[in-house]
Amino acid sequence: xxxxxxxxxxxxxxxxxxxxxxxxxxxxxxxxxxxxxxxxxxxxxxxxxxxxxxxxxxxxxxxxxxxxxxxxxxxxxxxxxxxxxxxxxxxxxxxxxxxxxxxxxxxxxxxxxxxxxxxxxxxxxxxxxxxxxxxxxxxxxxxxxxxxxxxxxxxxxxxxxxxxxxxxxxxxxxxxxxxxxxxxxxxxxxxxxxxxxxxxxxxxxxxxxxxxxxxxxxxxxxxxxxxxxxxxxxxxxxxxxxxxxxxxxxxxxxxxxxxxxxxxxxxxxxxxxxxxxxxxxxxxxxxxxxxxxxxxxxxxxxxxxxxxxxxxxxxxxxxxxxxxxxxxxxxxxxxxxxxxxxxxxxxxxxxxxxxxxxxxxxxxxxxxxxxxxxxxxxxxxxxxxxxxxxxxxxxxxxxxxxxxxxxxxxxxxxxxxxxxxxxxxxxxxxxxxxxxxxxxxxxxxxxxxxxxxxx
Numbered sequence: 001x002x003x004x005x006x007x008x009x010x011x012x013x014x015x016x017x018x019x020x021x022x023x024x025x026x027x028x029x030x031x032x033x034x035x036x037x038x039x040x041x042x043x044x045x046x047x048x049x050x051x052x053x054x055x056x057x058x059x060x061x062x063x064x065x066x067x068x069x070x071x072x073x074x075x076x077x078x079x080x081x082x083x084x085x086x087x088x089x090x091x092x093x094x095x096x097x098x099x100x101x102x103x104x105x106x107x108x109x110x111x112x113x114x115x116x117x118x119x120x121x122x123x124x125x126x127x128x129x130x131x132x133x134x135x136x137x138x139x140x141x142x143x144x145x146x147x148x149x150x151x152x153x154x155x156x157x158x159x160x161x162x163x164x165x166x167x168x169x170x171x172x173x174x175x176x177x178x179x180x181x182x183x184x185x186x187x188x189x190x191x192x193x194x195x196x197x198x199x200x201x202x203x204x205x206x207x208x209x210x211x212x213x214x215x216x217x218x219x220x221x222x223x224x225x226x227x228x229x230x231x232x233x234x235x236x237x238x239x240x241x242x243x244x245x246x247x248x249x250x251x252x253x254x255x256x257x258x259x260x261x262x263x264x265x266x267x268x269x270x271x272x273x274x275x276x277x278x279x280x281x282x283x284x285x286x287x288x289x290x291x292x293x294x295x296x297x298x299x300x301x302x303x304x305x306x307x308x309x310x311x312x313x314x315x316x317x318x319x320x321x322x323x324x325x326x327x328x329x330x331x332x333x334x335x336x337x338x339x340x341x342x343x344x345x346x347x348x349x350x351x352x353x354x355x356x357x358x359x360x361x362x363x364x365x366x367x368x369x370x371x372x373x374x375x376x377x378x379x380x381x382x383x384x385x386x387x388x389x390x391x392x393x394x395x396x397x398x399x400x401x402x403x404x405x406x407x408x409x410x411x412x413x414x415x416x417x418x419x420x421x422x423x424x425x426x427x428x429x430x431x432x433x434x435x436x437x438x439x440x441x442x443x444x445x446x447x448x449x450x451x452x453x454x455x
Contacts, residue, residue, distance in 0.1 A: 009094045009220040016087040017065045023080065024073045025066040029205075031081040032059040033236070036246040037175055042121065050085065052118040052246065056228040058088045059245065063212035068205075096221050101337050103399045109389035113334040114225045116387075118248055124166050126255025129428065131159045133281050134258045142273065143262055150265070152196040155258055157189045161197045162254040169247045177235070177242040201253065202235035202242050216331075225335035232260075259385065271327060278326030279310050282383055282431070286311055286322070289435035291445060293322070294371060302371055303363030307356045312364075317376030318446040321360055321418070323353035328386035342390075343400035350396065350425055351404050353382035358412040365414065378418045379446045382425045393423030 020028065035041070035050040036059075067073050098107040135156045137144050147155050161182060168181070179186075182194040203211055211233060217223045234250040235242040244250040263270045279296065286293050291313055299308035311322040325348070333345025343351075357380045364373050380393075390396040397405055397420050409416060426434075437443035 007094050009091050009224060012087075012091045012094045013061075013220060016084070016091060017061065019084060019087060020062055020066050022067075022073055023084070024070060024075050025062065025068045027076045028062045028066060028081070028084070029059065031076070031084075032062065033175075033243060033245060035085075036249075037244060039173065041246075042119070042248070047119075051115075052248065053114050053228075054088050054092060055085070056118075056230065056246065056249065057224070058085070060212040060228060060230070061088075063209045068209075091220075092224055095224050096337060102339055105391065105395055105399050106337050106339065106342070109399075110225050110335050110337070112387075112389045113227075116389075117227075117252055118246075120248075120252075122166065122169050122248060122251045124163060125429065125432070126251075127159060127162050127166070129281075129432075130162075130255060130258055131156075132284075133277060135159050137277075143258075146262065146265065147258065150261070151200045153193045153200070154190070157193045158197060158200075158258065160185065160189075161194065162257070165254065166251070169244070169251060175243050175247075177244075178240055198235065198237075198242055200257075201233060201250070202237040203230075203233035204237045208233070208236065221337075222332070222335050226331060256386075274326050275324075278385065279324045281428075282310060282322065282324040285431055285435045286313075289438040289445075291315070291438060298371075299360060299363075303360060303367060306363035307359040308363065309353070309356050309360045312360065312371070313445055314371075314374055315444055315446045317374040318379065319361075319374045319376070320379045320381065320445045321357040322381045322383065323356055324383050325349040325353055326385050328384060329388055334389065339400045343404065346388075346390070346396070346400065347404075349384055350382055350388065350390065351408070354380065354393075354405065354418075354423065355408050355411075357418055358408050358414060361417055362412040362414050377422060377446070380418050380423045381431070381445075382423070383431050384425065384427055387427040387430070388425050390425050392425070393418075393420030396420070396423070396425065 032055055035055050036052060038046055038050070040046045041050070041052065096107075098104055101107040134143060137155070144155050147153075147158070151158070164182060164185065165177075168177075177198070179194045179198060182197075186194050208230070211229050214229060216226060216229075228249065230245050230249060231253055234245050234253045236245055262274070283293075283295060294302070294312040296308055296310050299312055300306075309321045309323040313320040313322065327349050329345050329349070333342055336342060361373070361378060364371060390399070393405075405420065434443065434445070438445060
């Protein structure tokens with residue numbers, strides 16, 4: 001039992017840092033890779049001892065603070081890596097307590113952002129989505145030209161090579177990759193495509209140290225929840241061979257590589273061009289579900305001068321407003337404990353989506369000849385590229401306060417026509433699942449789907 005004042009994360013970290021400086025750099029890295037890629041790495045019993053998010057942060061700290069010169073360090077003794085892992089856990093144990101957060105949901109979403117993405121199984125759904133969104137763009141599209149010029153490989157080839165990796169990650173115990181493994185398809189692609197693909201995903205030991213050292217947060221309470229910098233380069237290059245730092249990390253990188261690169265290259269210009277592409281993908285999902293809907297163009301004709309959502313669905317007497325926001329919260333908005341920061345980061349996506357839904361509702365309700373509103377309940381679904389972990393409207397406004405919602409309601413003069421508990425904020429994968437259930441007749445978009453979540 002700890003006696004005395006509770007130490008800060010940084011105070012606990014200093015003990016770990018001093019230990020890392022004394023132990024063999026490469027041995028520590030090897031132990032981390034072994035824990036991250038263990039055959040049972042995704043099982044609860046293994047995660048209890050070696051939580052993926054903690055080991056990835058430990059790996060970062062080894063690259064930043066470890067001593068690469070063997071002459072100045074000593075080999076690891078038996079169980080020494082276990083001691084290092086326990087010191088890492090102690091740093092996490094000193095993080096801000098749930099009770100120190102203004103709302104418990106602020107703590108829960110930080111934890112979800114830190115952990116959930118690393119607990120999702122290895123599958124090809126994300127790669128299929130990336131292919132559908134980007135792979136079918138015209139050859140001369142700016143996104144494809146930018147990707148080719150930057151990486152030396154075209155988006156369709158990158159996606160195909162990514163898909164090839166999934167069976168290896170699922171079935172094979174060997175962690176070693178090299179360009180020869182892709183030889184069955186290499187001659188069907190542009191010269192050097194395989195090498196360019198591996199180069200885009202990899203880093204050597206020296207570059208990994210530089211990548212890890214790019215400090216994003218001075219506050220260690222934030223650093224404990226950040227996404228690992230190795231998300232950008234999840235393969236460690238050793239000569240002509242490549243080793244995944246983590247199989248699940250490599251999979252998450254492959255699923256979103258094209259999106260993240262294009263977004264990070266020029267975020268403002270990307271969002272202007274990506275918005276319509278993302279909207280078309282959401283319409284494609286709704287069409288697949290087989291539920292009739294009005295798209296944005298039809299709503300603009302019905303409500304001239306009004307801001308409208310991307311899709312309006314009538315199911316029986318109920319109305320569902322669907323708004324696609326092809327953006328994600330900046331990371332600070334995901335890991336902060338401050339409600340005002342979450343509220344500020346939500347304005348371009350969640351709050352704007354709510355405003356557009358209210359505007360659409362007011363427009364349809366006030367214009368003769370517009371598509372009639374059902375007499376039942378109103379629902380809103382805001383779809384984002386990545387999960388925002390804000391739950392439904394009741395959860396969100398519990399965290400950030402009702403002020404912004406009150407402003408929206410007053411601006412459109414329709415009261416609380418869409419109550420907070422009928423607002424849902426979901427990621428694209430969530431909508432894909434919902435559309436599949438609707439298509440199969442196992443669910444609906446509105447009352448049975450959404451209210452069932454709260455029963």
